[in-house]
Amino acid sequence: MSGETTADVEIRIEGRVGRISLNRPRALNALTHDMEVAIDAALLRWADDPSVAFVMVDGRGERGLCAGGDIRALYDAAKSGGERLAFPFFGDEYRMNAHIANYPKPFVALMDGIVMGGGVGISAHGSHRIVTERTMLAMPEVGIGFVPDVGGTFLLGRMPGETGIHAALTAHRMTGADAVSCGIADHYVESRHLPALTAALAALVDGADVDDCIAAFATPAPDSPLLAERAWIDDCYKAPTAEAIVAALEAHAEPAAREAAATIRRMSPTSVKLSLRLVRAARGDAKVETAIDREFRVAVRCVAAHDFVEGVRAQLVDKDRNPRWQPATLDGVDDEALDAYFAPLGADELGLDALEHFPILSDRM
Known part of the structure; x- marks a missing residue:
């Protein structure tokens, strides 16, 4: 075995496997900027290393792979006027995500337990995505x-029908079975078999x-379970606007639809509308880099906006679970305000889509 071990992430080579283990179990393995940089450096290094046959990522602790990015650092920076931290934080993380999506060697992700936000990014773009009966996968950012x-x-x-829109606007928590059925995972393995699977993978040559x-x-x-609800999901979420979606959900006979409407009304109205536009736009993207560039424009502006600071305060700092969104309702968010989030960033553009020769290439490009 060789490699480097830090307090937050273990990066090493075992046999012919490049191993990455997120090591912040008390923080549900949330990704810090330093972790992102270290992981990406290892991926770039191993891509051309003939001694590394494939890469495997997992998380320490009993609760899951990764609960997302370390947004508290972004919150603290935004509170003190340091919104520019978002540019390197997201830039380095998103480049890492794109490298995983284009990795030239097998990339095995053990998506056991909680897999949310940044945890999805470090796993669900890989070539071999393994979930279990314990998997709880979500994008809860709204x-x-x-x-x-x-x-x-x-x-x-790319999820079936309108299920991806439902997941984005309600922060729906998908099971491992959902992830496989919806194309976000490839293999279902019972969690009790993971130690033996990990050992078997580590022994491969x-x-x-x-x-x-x-x-x-x-x-x-x-x-x-998610696809079992697809009839009402497809019926309601095909509506053209967020307001129309909520109205369709509230009018539907299915109780789960009305629960979804109530959930959406609790979310940031601006985030709901931005997320709807982002997911619908991504449906037309031929490659993930296009979507990531668009996400970057919106993400760095979100961090500098009221609702991000207020949302993190209410959910993670004061924990009163009572965010005061501005605007407070969906109909208070106008299209001009949304357009500003998507505007080009000039010299600050991430620019992954424009690269003719991506740093890591594969047949999936």
């Missing part, structure tokens, strides 16, 4: 005045053997 990012809008936009190794432990995923 509840803190933010938007689905880390390439998440690209994934949400050839990246070409990864599929067979996982198949030996995988079982068919159960039926998806």
Whole structure:
């Protein structure tokens, strides 16, 4: 074994496997900026290293892979007028997400337990995504005045029917079965088999053997609870605007639809409308970099806006769960205000989509 171990992430080579273990279990392995930089550096290094056959990522502790990014640092910076921190924080994270999506070697992600926000970005763009009966996957950003990012809008936009819009606007928590059925994961493995699977993967000498190794432990995923609700979801979320979606949900005979409407009304109205536009736009993207560039423009502006600071305060700092959104209602958010979030950033553009030769290339480009 060789590698580097820090307080927050373990990066090492075991046999022919590049191992990345998120190591902040008390913080549900939330990603800090330093972790993002270290992980991306390892990915770039291993991409051309013939001694590394494939990469595997997991999370320490019993609760899950990763609960997202360390937004408290962004909150503290925004409160003190340091919104510019968002540019390197998101820029480095989003480049890492794009590298994972284009990785030239098998990228195995163990998506056990909680997988939210940034946890989706570090796993669901990989080539071999493994979920369990314990998986709880979500993009919950609308509840803190933010938007689905880390390439998440690209994934949400490709979910069946309108299920991705539902997941984005309600912060719906998907099961492992949902993730497989909706194309966000590839394999379903019972959590009790993960130690044996991890050991078997670590013993491999050839990246070409990864599929067979996982198949030996995988079982068919159960039926998806989310897809069982697809009839009313597709019926309501096809409405053209957020206001019309909520009205359709409230008028629907299905109780779950009315519960979804109530949930959306509790979220940041600005974030709901931004998220709806982002996911719908991503449906037309040919590659994840296009969606990530768009997310970057919106994300850096969200951090500088009222609802992000207020949402983080209410949910994570004071924990009164009573955010005071501005505007407070969906009909108070006008299109001109939304357009400003999507405007080009000039010299600050992330620019992944414009790269003719991405740093890490694969046949999936």
